[in-house]
Amino acid sequence: MRASAVQAALWLLAVLACLAGLDYLARWQLARQLRAEAVASLGALARGDTPLRWQLRNSGDLVGGRVFGDCAYEFTPAGLRLRAGSQVCELGLRLRGALDLSRFGRLQIDSDRPLPAFFLLLRERLDQPQRHAEVPAxxxxxxxxxxxxxxxxxxxxPPHRAAMLRLRLAALEQDLLLGEVVLRPSGALLPLPPGAADWQPLQAAAALAPPRLPLFAAQDGLKPEQLLAARDRLREREPFALVVYRHDTEAVAAAVSETAEHTASAATAGADPALDTAATHASIPAWLALAATAILLAGLYRRPPRNPRAAALLQSLAAVALPLYLVAGLRVSDDFDTWTLAALGLALLYAAAPTPRQPRLAHAWRGTPRAWLLAALGPVLALLLVLLAIPAGARPGLHWAGLPLYVLWAALQQWLICRVFAERLRGSGLAPRWIALAAALVFALLHAPNATLMLATFAGGLLWSAIWLRERGLWPIALSHALAAGLLVQGLPPQLLRSAEVSLRFFL
Incomplete structure (x- = not known):
């Protein structure tokens, strides 16, 4: 067998290995996330606490990150201070899903002085009329x-669930410091900790009345999109539904028991079992680590290794290291804190810095006619996949109003993967097919833990990075990327592609 045939066979095996690895990663990340959610919620209940708690020390727990109305306020380490003279202060609590008020129906608000009368406003579902109630002091x-x-x-x-919950205080005569808002169980909830038999099948049709907890176990082989689609349907009738894979039920029970025992020991020793100071100090080492990363990147830029191949390899990996850490490491939630924004800014700054050995590319944007022709394969293949996935005779509802803006977002992604990562990797001496494979793998990991999206972006990354390496041109592949993404996200059913979200946002 000729050497070229062996190389092609090895490359195909590597492609298959990457596909299998991406699928395994998505399943592992989902199982880990579901297990962590179950342990956190059940562990809080097992130690007599509640998982529904809003700390008001910063804007993260409020809708819009602020207090609405004619209100003077400030966030302090002790909580949210509403100033005297404020006419209307409306606090929208940020909800990551609907609240189960049939089980968690006792509202508790910690304040520095007796709480005045106020109003509660809620919607059971976002498309339903608003309800309100006056709450006594x-x-x-x-x-x-x-x-x-x-x-x-x-x-x-009385409502049984809440998809929106707001507190409205009016005509404050004195300053009022709100420490936290908590929803506690209306009564005892059982069983805690749960045994393997307490987890219902995912397909269970009957709702579970309190004090039973809505615990569900999915078949171990169920695909991530199918499991999350089933969980979304469950939460329409059971907002507090906790779902794990069947093989994780015993591990969850053990972790919940350990949490309760640890809490009891802490209480016996005189510690506050509900107090967790880890989050308070987590930012200090995080900022130190980011500062150290900035120093390393600056050193790599100013004094790269003398070996050109080693320098190219390190510089290409350094350009995508922080984005990979944030996305594939599940560090990006539904909001961006200052540390995350600083890390993204540092990554973009390093990626945009020109390297001495990187040549200027005259056609790096507009591309060649052949680049445009090859890039058309992306949306064509995406359309074929959508037509195969939807029922016969059905037409996907496609809307392209946001296409121009998404083309710019696609161009930024392709600039990072192709113009920065793949182009810098050229100097390592790797063959173009292996550079394209590495670029496609990085591109896919930047869409973790979204299983279908990772596989789709891996396939698209192979095409677009190969076009870049042969023909150059960011606009052809950016437009191809945007069109293919629009077709897949809007055309594929939820059991195949749940959303276009990545990192922790995918689980919300």
């Missing part, structure tokens, strides 16, 4: 004991 309130009304003033039944 009390720090702990049973929600089902309030007189709930519709917006027109007519009486309403």
């Amino acid at each position: 009390a720090a702990s309130i049973a929600l089902d004991a309030l007189a709930w009304r519709q917006d027109d003033g007519s009486l309403a039944t």
Whole structure:
């Protein structure tokens, strides 16, 4: 067998290995996330606490990151201070999903002085009318004991769930410091810790009335998109539904028991079991680590290794290291804190810095006619996949109003993967097919843990990086990327592609 045939066979084996590895990574990350969510929620209940808690020391737990209305306020280490003289202060609590008020129906608000009367506003579902109730001056309130009304003033039944929850305080005569808002269980919830038999099948049709907890176990071989689609359907009737893979039920029970025992020991020793100071100090080592990373990147830029191949390899990897850490490491949630923005800024700064050995590319943007022709394969293949996935005779509802903006976002991604990573990797001496494979793998990992999206971007990355290495041109591959992504995200059913979100945002 000729050497070229052996190289081609090895490359194909590597492609298959990458596909299998990406699929395994998506399943592992999902199982880990579901297990962590279950342990956190059940562990809080097992130690007599609650998983539904909003700390008001910063803007992260409020909708829009601020207090609405004619309100003077400030965030302090002790909580949210509402200033005297404020006419209307409305706090929208940030919800990561609907709240189960049938199990968690006692609202508790910690404040530095007796809480004045205020209003609660909620919607059971975002598309349903708003309800409101006047809350007497009390720090702990049973929600089902309030007189709930519709917006027109007519009486309403007590809510069983909440997709929106707001607190409205008016005409404050004194400063008021709000420490935290908590939803506690209405009564005892069982079983804690759960045994393997307490987890219902994922397909269970009957709702579980309190004090039973809505615990569900999925088949071990179920694909991530199928499991999350089933979980979304479950949470329509059971907002607090916790779902794990069947093989993880015993591990969750053991972890919950260990959490409860550890808490009991801490309480016996005189410590506050509900106090967790890890988050308070986590930013210090994180900022030190980011500063050290900046020093390393500056040193690599100013004094790269003398060996050109080693320098090219290190410089290409350094350009994508921080984005990979943030996305594949599940560090990006539904908001961007200062540290994350600083890390992204540092990554872009290093990627944009020209390297001495990187040549100027005259056609690095517009590309050649053949580049445009080859790039058309991306949306064509995406359209074929959509047509195969949807039912016969159905037409996907496609909307392209946001295409121009998404082309710019696609261009930024392709600039990082092709113009920066793949182009710098050329100097390592790798053959173009291996550079394209490495670029496609990095591109796919930047879409973790979204299983279908990782596989799709791996395939697209192979095409687009190969076009770049042969023909140059960012605009052809950026437009191809945007069109293919629009077709897949809008055309594929949810059980195949749940969303275009990545990192922790994918699980929300």
